[in-house]
Amino acid sequence: MQQREDVFMKLSLVNDPELDRSLTELGFINEVNIQDSSVTVSFRLPTYWCSTNFAFIMAEDIRDQVSALPWVSNVAVRLEDHCNEVEINNGILSGKSFFETFPDMAKGGLQGLRETFRNKAYLTRQEKLLQYLIRSGFAHIAILNMTLQDLSDVLFSESEGILLAERYLAIREEFGLSNKLDKLAFIQSDGKQLDIASFPAYLASARLTRLSMEFNGHHCQGLFQTRYNTEPLPDMEECTNESSTFI
Amino acid sequence: MFKTTNGEEVFVIDGHIALWDGSLENQLNIHGAQFINCFYDYHKNLSPAEYLWPKDKFLKYDAETLVNDLFVKGYVDMAIFQPVPLTDFYKKPFGDIEKNAKLAKQYPGKFISNGTFDPRDGERGLEYLEYLAEVHGVKGVKLYTAEWRGSSRGYKLTDPWAERYLEKCEKLGIVNIHVHKGPTIIPLDRDAFDVADIDAAATNFQGLNFIVEHCGLPRLEDFCWIATQESNVYAGLAVAMPFIHTRPRYFAEIISELLYWVGQDRILFGSDYALWEPGWLIEKFMAFELPEDIKQETGSDLTLAVKRKILGENAARLYGIDIEAQKSLIG
Numbered sequence: 416m417q418q419r420e421d422v423f424m425k426l427s428l429v430n431d432p433e434l435d436r437s438l439t440e441l442g443f444i445n446e447v448n449i450q451d452s453s454v455t456v457s458f459r460l461p462t463y464w465c466s467t468n469f470a471f472i473m474a475e476d477i478r479d480q481v482s483a484l485p486w487v488s489n490v491a492v493r494l495e496d497h498c499n500e501v502e503i504n505n506g507i508l509s510g511k512s513f514f515e516t517f518p519d520m521a522k523g524g525l526q527g528l529r530e531t532f533r534n535k536a537y538l539t540r541q542e543k544l545l546q547y548l549i550r551s552g553f554a555h556i557a558i559l560n561m562t563l564q565d566l567s568d569v570l571f572s573e574s575e576g577i578l579l580a581e582r583y584l585a586i587r588e589e590f591g592l593s594n595k596l597d598k599l600a601f602i603q604s605d606g607k608q609l610d611i612a613s614f615p616a617y618l619a620s621a622r623l624t625r626l627s628m629e630f631n632g633h634h635c636q637g638l639f640q641t642r643y644n645t646e647p648l649p650d651m652e653e654c655t656n657e658s659s660t661f662i
Numbered sequence: 663m664f665k666t667t668n669g670e671e672v673f674v675i676d677g678h679i680a681l682w683d684g685s686l687e688n689q690l691n692i693h694g695a696q697f698i699n700c701f702y703d704y705h706k707n708l709s710p711a712e713y714l715w716p717k718d719k720f721l722k723y724d725a726e727t728l729v730n731d732l733f734v735k736g737y738v739d740m741a742i743f744q745p746v747p748l749t750d751f752y753k754k755p756f757g758d759i760e761k762n763a764k765l766a767k768q769y770p771g772k773f774i775s776n777g778t779f780d781p782r783d784g785e786r787g788l789e790y791l792e793y794l795a796e797v798h799g800v801k802g803v804k805l806y807t808a809e810w811r812g813s814s815r816g817y818k819l820t821d822p823w824a825e826r827y828l829e830k831c832e833k834l835g836i837v838n839i840h841v842h843k844g845p846t847i848i849p850l851d852r853d854a855f856d857v858a859d860i861d862a863a864a865t866n867f868q869g870l871n872f873i874v875e876h877c878g879l880p881r882l883e884d885f886c887w888i889a890t891q892e893s894n895v896y897a898g899l900a901v902a903m904p905f906i907h908t909r910p911r912y913f914a915e916i917i918s919e920l921l922y923w924v925g926q927d928r929i930l931f932g933s934d935y936a937l938w939e940p941g942w943l944i945e946k947f948m949a950f951e952l953p954e955d956i957k958q959e960t961g962s963d964l965t966l967a968v969k970r971k972i973l974g975e976n977a978a979r980l981y982g983i984d985i986e987a988q989k990s991l992i993g
């Protein structure tokens with residue numbers, strides 16, 4: 416039982432890059448099979464056509480996360496019901512890169528794609544927290560001057576805000592940005608400061624990124640549910656944006 | 663024609679419809695089965711329960727069903743066929759230009775029968791474009807850039823051959839280029855939904871209109887950015903429309919962003935029939951109002967005048983349709 420929990424804990428760290436949600440939360444993990452030190456993880460996606468590159472990223476991350484467990488010696492990943500399942504599963508099994516798996520169809524690695532989508536995730540998580548503060552009545556200038564200490568004081572008893580802040584702080588850390596309490600709460604993903612003059616434009620473009628990601632999230636979630644006749648997934652936290660009376 | 667409770671008439675052009683054949687007999691391989699299954703999941707996921715079709719009807723429906731759903735039950739005055747051939751998945755084309763053209767002939771003034779091209783067809787395809795212009799008089803093409811062709815998984819509008827095709831379109835007066843981004847395109851390490859190639863094409867071909875289907879979703883941010891730069895880029899609402907039922911708040915957000923960035927003159931209604939029936943989409947759209955907070959945030963409003971543009975006037979302008987003349991023809 417402990418082994419299973421270990422594996423699921425690791426799988427909860429694997430994200431769908433386009434949706435910035437973990438595979439366990441999305442219900443994409445179909446089966447986990449453990450035989451001594453060998454683990455097989457099956458996963459499935461909302462459509463047969465889901466982008467091969469994102470599917471490969473997820474398969475690679477599943478392998479790498481589960482392999483990191485000290486008692487695991489072998490990890491097999493089985494993507495199911497997908498147009499490139501054979502290539503992806505074999506590629507992952509033999510430790511090939513994406514380029515080696517699809518030599519005629521890829522020019523390089525997936526690092527660039529990964530970074531693009533982590534940046535979108537950063538913006539999305541930040542925008543949601545920003546909108547929350549704006550809805551709560553904070554002026555732009557007050558928001559830009561906030562330190563992380565100020566932010567935590569503001570959010571002291573608000574569960575929605577705390578949830579949004581936790582996700583935002585986690586991605587700041589992932590980006591190598593310091594989360595010390597005296598640091599400015601809202602900066603760009605490359606560490607640059609935001610300025611008041613361009614802040615409305617920054618917000619407008621962040622809103623579009625967030626909207627795209629959320630739209631896709633709902634679309635994929637619904638398709639997955641329809642495809643596999645699963646129970647509706649618990650609504651993603653994104654939906655809380657639909658109402659400010661969430662708490 | 664949709665009539666409001668005040669008796670105001672709204673002329674409707676459905677900018678995105680199909681008469682497809684996804685039947686078992688027509689499927690060439692597993693991909694053909696999976697393609698139509700995926701469509702059916704789209705249909706089931708976003709349709710109201712009372713408009714769900716049984717699977718066998720969805721695989722292949724006849725022309726009378728289409729005519730009835732559009733023109734009798736669906737408020738549609740004119741509809742634009744956007745065929746996708748998918749000949750690597752189906753024996754006969756999934757969306758068939760000849761079949762569409764036949765139906766258009768049978769119902770004069772009701773259909774615009776668009777063509778399609780695939781730059782991987784080389785010289786032969788350029789001749790085919792001439793045929794489309796001369797014999798069928800097409801004014802627009804539907805491009806599915808993720809269509810499989812042998813070992814190829816798609817193309818970009820910036821590919822040298824694609825540029826030759828676009829040049830040819832411009833010469834032949836095929837001015838409306840409906841672009842549909844799908845998930846399987848090469849190089850596979852790039853984001854397949856990336857709309858950057860549309861930006862380049864729109865800059866290079868100022869005489870063409872680029873209607874980006876499902877308004878660039880799921881890359882709305884990139885699409886809106888391009889559309890603000892290029893005045894010949896339009897947003898097609900196919901796939902975004904049915905969210906009006908399942909996720910009205912998202913629909914409101916998307917449409918208000920499009921109004922803000924792209925503008926009310928460059929948004930086109932499309933039901934994506936038979937994925938969704940236009941009747942319920944139009945009823946809900948006409949009854950729809952933007953929530954107050956969204957109006958304030960984006961400064962957009964969905965007034966009757968704006969709805970008229972989206973539902974018909976914008977497409978009419980692109981295709982040279984005189985709405986008043988068309989109305990009297992129908993009357």
